[in-house]
Amino acid sequence: MQQHPFQLRDHGGNVIEMIVIEEIRSDHKVVEALKILLNKFDYVILALSETASLHPSFSTAIPELTATGRLLVVAREDKQVDIDLHDAKRFKEVPEAEHRVYGERNVARILEQLKKMSPLQSSAHKLLMMLRNPDVKFEDIEEVTRNDPKLTMRMLKISNSAFFMRRMPFESLKSVVAFLGIEGIRQIITQETFEGFAKFFANQRDKLAHMRRCSHLAAYIGKLMGGDQNLVGKMLSAGLLHDLGALMLCYYDSDEYARVTRMVRNDKKSICEAEIEVFGIDHQELGQILIPKMGMPEYLAPIMGKHHNQSIPAGDFVLGSVIIANGFLNQRIENLPSFTPYEHLLPAFAEERRNKKSTSSIGKKSSESKMAEITANKEEEGYVFAVPEVFDVLKKELDKFIMSGSEAHGI
16 A cells, blocks of 8 residues: 655644655655645645655755745755755754744734834834935935934934044035945934834833944944944944844843843853744844844844854954954853853954054155054054953943943934
């Protein structure tokens, strides 16, 4: 008697599990069955037994099967799924896939809440969405701001802050665009959007303070490295929004997030491990999902999703600055038992600083004093990024930032 190619197990809550015991090719009956199930159920768990695997030809069916994001694959061994699963997430055990379904449903509820939040109904958000178009013109910006003079005033306040280091203050948005360009406006609106959310989440003082501190230190690290204003501006925005996912999780269920915090403090779990255990998703992945939904610049998405990673792409100084600033705060200021290691990233920043110093020193007058020459050599060695000196450098800058009151009043 021929054995049926698969078995079904109903998990309830409109979740079905398909258990397969043999190799699946593109013409296998499982493919058509999956298409039917994916249209009928919220989530389908494709569970591969020890004897089952996905044949390379199955790759042709994967794009259609994963388009809705409802397919989850369970396979213990890597060799069972030696193909690109596209948007399908893979797990080693069925309970892990079930827990992920719980996380996906939490995300859906959070996104529904997000739509109703007042900051996303604002002129700033409308402008942010408009700036996602690379061909946006100043006239388009002016049309939005014309009907919201308060937004214009706030944008001018940010552009006249110490960060942009202008001797003469900007008096109009036109002059801001002329000097900073569209990317500069995008950074200003990103900061303004954060301030809108900060008012909405005003009760989460500790988290907001952490995000502002991380933003300031990430930008400071960029300045120490010798980054230009555009790069440092991206570091500022990335640091400001890196924990957006955590902010949303806490807003979504503050009691459950308090449990996450206790697990980090008492059980020595990492923040991401604790969040996944409690919510089925961590703040990194949630933040990455939120970025396009909120109209934020695309370069922020990898920052949201990887700022607790230990390895980063070579030359990604924006992500690196956030990891260093966040890790320093977690380790040295907040005294968390578990934090993301960051010291291994410092040499790349020191090397970049040396390169910048070397380039800028070309053509200097030979009449410089011997003391200035010694100081320059010391700086070129990347001294400020050496351990343990970097801890003192960052702590002093953080103390200045806190004393200035900037973290309490916004950027």
